[in-house]
Amino acid sequence: MEGTCYTVALSVRHLVEYVFSSGSIDYRLQAMDAMHEGTKAHLRLQGEYGEGDRKEVYLKAEIPCGELLFIVDGRADGVLATEPLPTIDEIKSTGGELERVREAEGYPVHWAQAWFYAYMYARDTGTPVMRIQLSYVNTTTGETARFDREASFEELERDVWDMLERYAPFARLRRDHELRRDASIEALPFPFESYRAGQRKLAGAVYKSVEEGVSLFARAPTGIGKTVSTTYPAIKAIGRGLLQRVYYLTARTTTRAAAEDVLQLMAAKGLQLHAVTLTAKEKICFQEETRCEKEHCPFADGYYDRINGAMLDILANETLMTRPVIEQYARKHEVCPFEFSLDLAYAADVVICDYNYVFDPRISFKRLLGEAKKRTAILVDEAHNLPDRAREMFSGELSKAPFLGMQRAFKGRHQPAFEAAKAVNDYWIATRKRLAGGKPAISEKDRPDELIALVERFSEVVQPLLETEGGELLELYFLVQRFLRAAKLYDERFTTLIETSRNDVSLKLFCLDPSELVAATVKGYRSIVYFSATLAPLGYYMDMLGGGEGDYTLSLPSPFSREGLTVAVHPISTRYQDREASYKPIAEVIRRTVAAKRGNYMVFFPSYAYMNAVYEVYTHLLEEDEERPHTLLQGSGMSEEERHEFLDRFRPDGDRSLVGFAVMGGIFSEGVDLPGDRLIGVIVIGVGMPQLGLERDTLRSYYSSLGKNGFTYAYVIPGMNKVLQAGGRLIRSETDRGTLVLIDDRYEESGYRQLLPEEWRP
Known part of the structure; x- marks a missing residue:
């Protein structure tokens, strides 16, 4: 709160995506058209800027809107001073053809983002007229498409006001919820009549870790009541303004249910907060076959046109959003239940989910920006499972068979894709010959740069085909992306494992030591609490999970006789x-x-x-x-x-x-x-x-x-x-x-x- 105003702090990108996103979920297009920030192509365009032009310019504005005070910030890709008018340059890179972009003359959500930056720059500098430029670049060909418009400060201000007015109902809903939530947390007693042995000590250690912004490694034996002893102090920290959000991470469905039960228990004592449980896509999908394409799924078709209404409805009427609740509202509004739950996770106070939503580079919460991370704590239940899970998440593996399949599928149909698949398949054949007569499985320290280059080429060639091909090609494409991600991380903490069989050969970029990558992943969050009944010896798990000198450890005895x-x-x-x-x-x-x-x-x-x-x-x-x-x-x-x-x-x-x-x-x-x-x-x-x-x-x-x-x-x-x-x-x-x-x-x-x-x- 600031005076009588409720402060709404958010990024330009989050705001415009809420207001302007439209259309359907399509994983084929998302794979091609991810519009990744900071790619090589992105940097190449910035490298063409003239003297006096600036890149990655941080902009921020405080804008009153009725009883709301919006604090909006973001980074403009470029502010160009070499043009006749001061110009905001917004760069988007894509693997898809630029024809669709040209037909649309740039997408509304991207125009809105650049428009907002232009408004903030003009407001800061007193500039009466701005030029706004969208630059789209194809990551494969380097081809560029540019569109530009001019707007007066008055036009920019009017459109920015319109965006804020369209976001305001959601902001007001959040304001009313937070007032009820914080009052309920303040009055919330410990949900049991008394603390068990060790319970108060664990709860105190969790609160202290959050308060001081450090991590905690806790061995808490069975019977202490780990779930309530970690969630209760974290929720109290939300009420006192230390936290905005808590992620409760689990490795199994059974422990997810335990976390839901504890929140239900607290709700019976008066707690009102928004909690969301994330369920794996394959389990929660309404369709017999999980194909995230509008032609095959009515819940994907037009998803972004209906999602804001679905969000406002469920958040206004529900607090504990478990799988059945999410499914009920998803059917009501005809939206994909999996994507719906992910969108809800960004609005929730507590998120119960698997480890991979934080630690897996493929599917982590990418929209959670720096400021939000600083006010988020992560509670990692069954943390003894995390070292092996993290190794797998940071590793990447490919085998010969799918590339042979693609070579056959593209023969006579698409020569570049055929040749790219054949080149990878030829590499596998040569590898099998090299290892013939030796061990069926070997470990090599050197990164397989030849294979990585061939796979990168395959990825570039097939990316434009995803829109029409989908299916097995899309599945292989995602495996390739995971492999290339592991290749970028590859250092002395990785090794290359090669296994051969009579009909196949596979190669894995295996992460031996995930500690630094785990530590880098959680950097920026306020506090991480790793706990388990079997987190022993603690020194070993601190080694495995990147614990630091300033982190706390706690080892509790069994509460039972x-x-x-x-x-x-x-x-x-x-x-x-x-x-x-x-x-x-x-x-x-x-x-x-x-x-x-x-x-x-x-x-x-x-x-x-x-x-x-x-x-x-x-x-x-x-x-x-x-x-x-x-x-x-x-x-x-x-x-x-x-x-x-x-x-x-x-x-x-x-x-x-x-x-x-x-x-x-x-x-x-x-x-x-x-x-x-x-x-x-x-x-x-x-x-x-x-x-x-x-x-x-x-x-x-x-x-x-x-x-x-x-x-x-x-x-x-x-x-x-x-x-x-x-x-x-x-x-x-x-x-x-x-x-x-x-x-x-x-x-x-x-x-x-x-x-x-x-x-x-x-």
Whole structure:
């Protein structure tokens, strides 16, 4: 607030996109026509400016509009003094043909952006007449199309006022919402009657981290109530003006639901804020086939003509915008539910979403500008998953088969595309010959510049064809863009992995160490809170995620009494060479453990093959038992319905014991809550060791070269994290009682024992 005025701070680009965006969603055109700022072509045009011309000129204006005060800013690509009139130059680069641009004589949203810059410049300098120029440049051919207009200051001012008036209903809605929101936050009590052990400490650490603008790495064991202990202080920080927005990032749907439940609980206590849950496009799409093209989807056709009405409607009438709510309004207004949820995310106070919306360079929140970032905190749940997820997000991989397919598809139809695809395919053939007779998978430190150049050429040639081709070409084009993005990041923290098979060959630009890229991604946000029940050892995760000296760490003990947990260790070797000999001893341990007390048990294995082998021996042993337990076996690729059916069998009042066989690191070993008598025993086979392979061995060599224990970093800690997650399914509340059985002789070695929680050490 400023006097009686409500301040609306936003960028020129955000304003004009809200007012002038129209038409349909079309991923083919978006891929071609992304109008990327700061491309080489963009810089080339700026390089042609004369002496006295300026580029990247920052402009800002404060404009009262009734009871609103707009503070609008942005950077004009160029202010040209060499023209007869002072000229604003707005540059847009595109991979598409310029014919559509010429037909339209420039797009209204781009004219509006340049118009606003011209108004701000004229207002600052007292210039009576301005010249406005749009410069479109094709990134492939370098071809340029320019359009120019002249406008008096009075014309510019009138049009700017019109833009602000059209934005004002949204601004007023935000103002009214923020007044209600902040009052509700001020009055919001902690949503439970009292704090559990450790809960107040975690909540205090989160608030302090936000207040001081630093990051926090927190190990918060099961039972502390991590979700409420992180969201409650962050929401309090919104009410006190420290934050504008909170992102709650999760790796799984189950933890997303937990965050929604906590917000629902706070809403019942009077909280009023806008929270949006983002659901993956493939899951929320209304169509049988996900094709984001107006010809195939009525929700994509004309999306931008209807989206502002949909936004005003849902924001005026809803607070917690979960998937069903978003789907309801999307159908009502006939808009794509996925894009609708993304647009809502920019207006929301809390966004619940997957890691990739912040960390993946392909789909991160690109419209969130510097000022908004400074007032945004990120809460990263299950943060132990982030190092491996980040490695994948920053890596890029291509294989031979799709390029051979494109070579065949374009033969006789489009010679340049045929030749570009053939050149890449020829590279793969030469690579396979080079590796013939050697190892099927190798790691090379050098960046594959020859392939990168060929792939860049392929991308340039096929880009104009996306509008008509789509389909498999569009899919390959996006893979190529990801690969080229990884190529730009490639340095000593990357390696090149090449794998060959009889029919194919693939090459991966593999990010070994994501720490600096993660740190660069979150730079500019006010605070990042990384938390997990298994974020241990903390030093390892700070290394992996780019923690700094000024960041805080917190390690909380389990809030549960040790008396509730019985731990037994059976030193049976589960190493690969000993596995066959271990099947029967392990099956007998399972049988004895289950026979000791009727109830529900989960048995976790390092692989499907090991699980299936022991399951077979175990069920054979049961043939001798009178009261034979029920058994369940996890299948690979289970549907959501099959998962629910599996977990629903874990009822507290079964007529016989139930034994569920599952894999570590899978869908049942994380984010699954079976409290009380729904689960009374967990048996963990092995130390969770990741499968030996090229990626893990390359990671081991990399961290060894940095003076760290490479084997521990690449294999032991990631493996033991799976063990901790699996065992963490057992004791979920202070009244729970259960037996944890650890089967492996390595649990008797100090290096492995040290990685176990104190309450697990027998």
